[in-house]
Amino acid sequence: MSIRLENVSYRYLEDTPMETTALAEVNLEIGEGEFVGIIGPTGSGKSTLIQHFNGLLLPTSGKVWVDGVDLAHKDTQLRIIRQKVGMVFQYPEHQLFGETVLEDVGFGPQNGGLPAEEVEQRVRRALAYVGLDFEELKDQSPFELSGGQKRRVAIAGVLAMEPSVLILDEPTAGLDPKGREEILDEICALHKERGITVILVSHSMEDVARLVDRLIVMDKGRVVLDGTPVEVFREADTLRELGLGLPQVTELMHELKAKGLAVNTDILTVEAAEEEIARVMGGQR
Amino acid sequence: MRFRNLTIGQHIPGDSPIHRLDPRTKILGTALLIVLLFSVDGFIGYALVALAVAAVIHLSELPWRFVIRGLRPLMVILLLTVGLNVFLTEGEVLFRLWFLTVTREGLVRGLMMGTRLILLILGTSLLTLTTSPIQLTDGIETLLNPFRRIGVPAHELAMMMTIALRFIPTLLEETEKIMKAQMARGADFQSGGLMQRAKSLIPLLVPLFVSAFRRADELAIAMEARGYRGGQGRTKFRELRFGRIDAVAMVLSVAFTVLVGVLF
Numbered sequence: 083m084s085i086r087l088e089n090v091s092y093r094y095l096e097d098t099p100m101e102t103t104a105l106a107e108v109n110l111e112i113g114e115g116e117f118v119g120i121i122g123p124t125g126s127g128k129s130t131l132i133q134h135f136n137g138l139l140l141p142t143s144g145k146v147w148v149d150g151v152d153l154a155h156k157d158t159q160l161r162i163i164r165q166k167v168g169m170v171f172q173y174p175e176h177q178l179f180g181e182t183v184l185e186d187v188g189f190g191p192q193n194g195g196l197p198a199e200e201v202e203q204r205v206r207r208a209l210a211y212v213g214l215d216f217e218e219l220k221d222q223s224p225f226e227l228s229g230g231q232k233r234r235v236a237i238a239g240v241l242a243m244e245p246s247v248l249i250l251d252e253p254t255a256g257l258d259p260k261g262r263e264e265i266l267d268e269i270c271a272l273h274k275e276r277g278i279t280v281i282l283v284s285h286s287m288e289d290v291a292r293l294v295d296r297l298i299v300m301d302k303g304r305v306v307l308d309g310t311p312v313e314v315f316r317e318a319d320t321l322r323e324l325g326l327g328l329p330q331v332t333e334l335m336h337e338l339k340a341k342g343l344a345v346n347t348d349i350l351t352v353e354a355a356e357e358e359i360a361r362v363m364g365g366q367r
Numbered sequence: 368m369r370f371r372n373l374t375i376g377q378h379i380p381g382d383s384p385i386h387r388l389d390p391r392t393k394i395l396g397t398a399l400l401i402v403l404l405f406s407v408d409g410f411i412g413y414a415l416v417a418l419a420v421a422a423v424i425h426l427s428e429l430p431w432r433f434v435i436r437g438l439r440p441l442m443v444i445l446l447l448t449v450g451l452n453v454f455l456t457e458g459e460v461l462f463r464l465w466f467l468t469v470t471r472e473g474l475v476r477g478l479m480m481g482t483r484l485i486l487l488i489l490g491t492s493l494l495t496l497t498t499s500p501i502q503l504t505d506g507i508e509t510l511l512n513p514f515r516r517i518g519v520p521a522h523e524l525a526m527m528m529t530i531a532l533r534f535i536p537t538l539l540e541e542t543e544k545i546m547k548a549q550m551a552r553g554a555d556f557q558s559g560g561l562m563q564r565a566k567s568l569i570p571l572l573v574p575l576f577v578s579a580f581r582r583a584d585e586l587a588i589a590m591e592a593r594g595y596r597g598g599q600g601r602t603k604f605r606e607l608r609f610g611r612i613d614a615v616a617m618v619l620s621v622a623f624t625v626l627v628g629v630l631f
């Protein structure tokens with residue numbers, strides 16, 4: 083399942099005095115099974131971009147293809163595309179509505195026309211993926227859960243459609259560090275085990291550095307950098323100009339180098355940094 | 368999405384002479400326009416009022432296309448009014464269209480009703496387009512103040528209006544967000560019969576109400592935390608000022624209303 087954008091521009095409130103160009107001439111291709119991170123300053127067009135991947139927004143100009151299907155074509159069934167390209171919005175718990183967790187999480191598959199037993203199977207699997215117990219929660223009201231549990235239920239609501247592409251817009255905003263880590267690990271596991279494409283919008287350099295294979299940097303509606311995290315973080319000056327900075331360990335390695343220690347700065351994790359420093363210092367830990 | 372096409376109730380900040388007028392002047396001016404539209408009869412009168420409205424739009428420095436577009440959401444009502452008047456008025460028959468008869472009187476009345484409605488919509492949307500919600504409610508509050516003696520809760524009404532106006536865009540935004548989130552899960556708000564559609568609104572309405580109540584709670588707490596306790600003894604950061612430009616505008620509008628109202 084690949085996604086391709088060609089010269090995509092999007093303007094909000096076109097023809098009004100408040101018109102804003104949120105995307106300008108974006109060209110992009112995301113292949114099957116990739117784990118892509120999207121970062122960029124506030125208002126750079128990240129959320130606008132990802133809403134083009136499942137046809138929630140159609141480009142003002144340019145074209146979007148999902149799996150070779152032109153989303154703007156009049157015969158395209160966007161509902162079918164949306165079953166395959168799942169999207170978790172920021173603060174997804176704000177969309178909860180069901181009387182029970184089962185009803186809420188089952189909403190997506192049910193809209194896909196699946197029989198009741200299959201819906202229940204899917205809900206069971208989806209809840210397991212986000213670390214929740216089906217038997218314990220299925221008859222509870224989603225409104226009585228804790229904040230972190232609500233978030234998980236809402237994410238399960240998208241996973242239950244078993245999409246082949248999963249898009250998440252800052253899925254961990256407002257969670258405690260432990261909750262953040264767990265949810266990101268679950269997403270990572272999903273990517274590894276089921277081979278689905280994951281597109282993650284995030285403000286945390288640490289998270290994207292740790293997880294993704296490919297990193298896209300947006301600014302003012304344009305893609306300014308696109309490559310592996312190591313490649314992207316080599317452009318330290320561009321990133322600082324955008325107010326984004328580097329992951330803390332990478333920043334540390336840059337500073338060590340500036341101070342005269344001949345370390346390799348292509349380091350993204352604390353463990354790798356430890357090894358590299360040990361290597362340079364001559365093996366003593 | 369489509370809600371954002373509504374220009375009524377929107378405010379476009381600016382620095383034109385119309386923007387700078389005291390809100391009370393603009394509210395009274397709009398009231399005069401309404402009075403005028405219902406007292407004028409005959410095409411010359413309407414043409415003069417239309418000219419005046421056009422002059423105000425020009426002075427407001429808003430893009431014409433944008434102001435005119437405010438008519439679009441009300442097109443159905445407009446067409447219905449004109450249509451009913453054209454086809455249902457008895458009189459000298461001009462021509463027949465299938466089973467409908469068009470009379471001279473009907474045509475005249477339809478056109479006049481149409482013009483009246485258009486000018487009414489344009490005039491009132493000009494008021495909100497050029498006046499910020501805060502100014503608008505401030506204006507209404509001061510205009511209502513004299514009626515406090517007879518039990519009109521001027522401040523409370525104004526505060527309710529401020530809050531309501533402030534939250535319209537927020538709620539529309541929220542609606543759009545929730546709709547998108549549910550559409551991403553395959554919800555369909557457009558097709559199906561009446562029952563089907565009503566049912567499809569549940570996944571939209573439940574989260575919307577939950578969030579509206581949450582916001583109301585938060586707002587009440589925030590207001591109390593900052594010492595709000597009603598209108599008594601409350602002072603204003605921005606006092607309304609009735610300046611020279613307002614005096615000129617007022618005199619002009621009253622003179623115009625009296626003149627056109629009496630003559631036509």
Ligand SMILES: Nc1ncnc2c1ncn2[C@@H]1O[C@H](COP(=O)(O)OP(=O)(O)OP(=O)(O)O)[C@@H](O)[C@H]1O
Pocket residue numbers: 094095102103104122123124125126127128129130131
């Ligand atoms: N519904 C909307 N109506 C009008 N303008 C909008 C709307 N949504 C976004 N914009 C504008 O489009 C631009 C891009 O917004 P977008 O939400 O895509 O940015 P973002 O990168 O997701 O930002 P953030 O990191 O804050 O979530 C911004 O200038 C924003 O003000």
Ligand SMILES: [Mg+2]
Pocket residue numbers: 128129130251
């Ligand atoms: Mg965003």
